[in-house]
Amino acid sequence: MPPIHIDEIPIEIKEFFNKIISISFPRQGYTSNLAIIESDQGFFALKRTKGKLFNSMLKKEVSILNTLNNKTELPVPKVKKFIEKYNNSESWALLNFIEGETIRMALFNEYRSEKRQEIIFSFGEILSEIHSTPCPDELVMKQPWLDQMLFEAEYNSNNYSVDGTKELLERIKVKKPKEYKQTLIHGDFTIDNVMISNGVITGVIDWGSGAYGDPRYDVSLAIRPKPNAFENEIDKQIFFEGYGGRIIDEDEYEYFANGLYEFF
Structure with a gap:
């Protein structure tokens, strides 16, 4: 999949920030696009998936991360936003950025x-x-x-x-x-x-x-x-x-x- 363009980011996620300073693209995975967003609030990771299979995988990961954050002390990303768009044709997850x-x-x-x-x-x-x-x-x-x-x-x-x-x-x-x-x-x-x-x-x-x-x-x-x-x-x-x-x-x-x- 091609990298995420800023114009594609759902408004619900854009509104989370006052200002997006820059977007970079690390090595892309097979199941999702990944962007690193630098904003006025710091750095965040944004994942996008397309298609029923990969959307369901991202939804499952978000559910697991929420459970682990609520029930354990493990160092895992926190989910800031999860958006399912366009009749579930694509999904977006905004996560806090893990340093290193x-x-x-x-x-x-x-x-x-x-x-x-x-x-x-x-x-x-x-x-x-x-x-x-x-x-x-x-x-x-x-x-x-x-x-x-x-x-x-x-x-x-x-x-x-x-x-x-x-x-x-x-x-x-x-x-x-x-x-x-x-x-x-x-x-x-x-x-x-x-x-x-x-x-x-x-x-x-x-x-x-x-x-x-x-x-x-x-x-x-x-x-x-x-x-x-x-x-x-x-x-x-x-x-x-x-x-x-x-x-x-x-x-x-x-x-x-x-x-x-x-x-x-």
Whole structure:
């Protein structure tokens, strides 16, 4: 989707500000447009989605963020405005801006081994905080989380372009990992969704998949190898030190990171 133009912003959001000073556009996601607004009241993040599927995803994220802000102390964005426009053809969410840069960028820009380890340790630490936070009742699904995820995986496989194959889907449906105590999870806990500034975690963003689910899923996505991150065992060791222990084995990692995640 093309970047947001100031003339497209709904009047309900424009009226929130006395003055918009500037608008910038960070790296765009697949499901939404993102703009950073500098205003007389400070900085804010503005997300826009189009189409039924992506609009429903944004609406779900807004609901989750409101619940987490009301029921937990986690560092998540606060929703300032949520607007559904034009017979639900597009949706807009205005969020408070989280200072800092993503863990991905922080690791990319940091060459000192000790500082890199501190960043990775903090990355594990904030995930432990999420998993130890009591899950609000509003995020508990009627059916077990993995069953729901496998249902959605099959739906995605039949209706969208996904990386997973039909053979892989059948394999993960049959060979489930042993049961594990469910917790509050982020659902897309990657180095792109945690913000850090001066070595301190400032926030966790993109909560559209937040749920009461299997914490091993979050851990698996967190340690997936990326350029300049988690390409060696040392990074994983430091992460688990921050997290407080290793809760997955290799088979469980493969199931979640290279199995279930291939359909999302």
